Amino acid sequence: MHHLVSIEDVDMRYGGAAGTLAVSGLNMKVGKGEFAAVVGPSGCGKSTLMKLVTGLHLPQRGAVLVAGKLVTEPVSIVGMAFQNPTMLPWRTTLDNILLPLEIVEKHRHRLRAHKKEYVEKAEHLLEIVGLKGFGSKFPWQLSGGMQQRANLCRALIHEPELLMLDEPFGALDAFTREELWCVIRDLHAAQGVTIVLVTHDLREATFLADRIFVMSARPGRVLKEHVVPFERPRDLEVMYEKGFNDMVHELHGEIAKARVAA
Numbered sequence: 001m002h003h004l005v006s007i008e009d010v011d012m013r014y015g016g017a018a019g020t021l022a023v024s025g026l027n028m029k030v031g032k033g034e035f036a037a038v039v040g041p042s043g044c045g046k047s048t049l050m051k052l053v054t055g056l057h058l059p060q061r062g063a064v065l066v067a068g069k070l071v072t073e074p075v076s077i078v079g080m081a082f083q084n085p086t087m088l089p090w091r092t093t094l095d096n097i098l099l100p101l102e103i104v105e106k107h108r109h110r111l112r113a114h115k116k117e118y119v120e121k122a123e124h125l126l127e128i129v130g131l132k133g134f135g136s137k138f139p140w141q142l143s144g145g146m147q148q149r150a151n152l153c154r155a156l157i158h159e160p161e162l163l164m165l166d167e168p169f170g171a172l173d174a175f176t177r178e179e180l181w182c183v184i185r186d187l188h189a190a191q192g193v194t195i196v197l198v199t200h201d202l203r204e205a206t207f208l209a210d211r212i213f214v215m216s217a218r219p220g221r222v223l224k225e226h227v228v229p230f231e232r233p234r235d236l237e238v239m240y241e242k243g244f245n246d247m248v249h250e251l252h253g254e255i256a257k258a259r260v261a262a
């Protein structure tokens with residue numbers, strides 16, 4: 001399989017030689033088009049892993065490759081969405097979604113020349129996530145769930161090959177979260193985008209992912225990899241099957257063990 005993401009024996013330490021070793025001996029490979037989930041104890045280096053892949057941090061040891069290229073600076077084929085969407089309150093939702101295009105040099109000229117096309121694309125994404133017609137609203141006029149939907153549109157506007165999601169649904173209520181799982185599931189199926197999802201919600205990981213990586217306590221490394229066997233497309237009903245609960249249970253046990261082993 002061609003790997004879109006390859007993390008090879010990586011160490012990453014914050015704050016100089018005497019600082020915090022966040023991850024050590026980290027290895028992980030994600031295939032093109034795959035949906036990977038990363039779970040592990042809190043503080044084990046999951047967000048660090050995300051920042052290494054997106055090029056926001058560089059490792060002191062080992063290598064991170066995205067699409068076969070060594071990561072040495074922020075990677076432009078990546079879209080990111082984090083837990084607390086930071087929408088600019090003075091911009092409409094639509095203009096917030098277009099923001100990445102204004103920031104990334106490569107897209108800036110295209111945005112100017114093809115503004116109408118991008119506005120249409122943003123509106124199409126809004127429709128996919130169930131926010132048709134909300135582009136003209138300001139972020140503070142939207143609920144938390146709606147803001148997170150808009151945040152997903154913003155992560156996808158530049159058609160990234162790789163979508164990195166760091167606990168994107170943590171702040172939402174259970175029903176809204178399940179709705180957004182279906183949105184992500186459908187985006188993944190329709191757009192062929194590769195997704196890496198960090199989550200502490202083991203049901204979320206099991207429902208969405210093809211493969212789940214379990215990390216150790218800090219310094220984080222991958223302890224175990226699970227292939228999720230449930231057929232796609234998956235319905236929320238799958239969560240009530242025995243096999244599903246067995247997998248969640250097993251993951252829970254592994255993380256509980258990893259926590260005390262620290």
Ligand SMILES: Nc1ncnc2c1ncn2[C@@H]1O[C@H](COP(=O)(O)OP(=O)(O)O)[C@@H](O)[C@H]1O
Nearest residue numbers: 014015020022042043044045046047048049218
């Ligand atoms: N910018 C930073 N400076 C210093 N230490 C950090 C920084 N970011 C994270 N850390 C530390 O690195 C470890 C891993 O953090 P993080 O990757 O955010 O964990 P997770 O996302 O799994 O909760 C933690 O001990 C955290 O305190």
Ligand SMILES: [Mg+2]
Nearest residue numbers: 046047048166
């Ligand atoms: Mg984190």
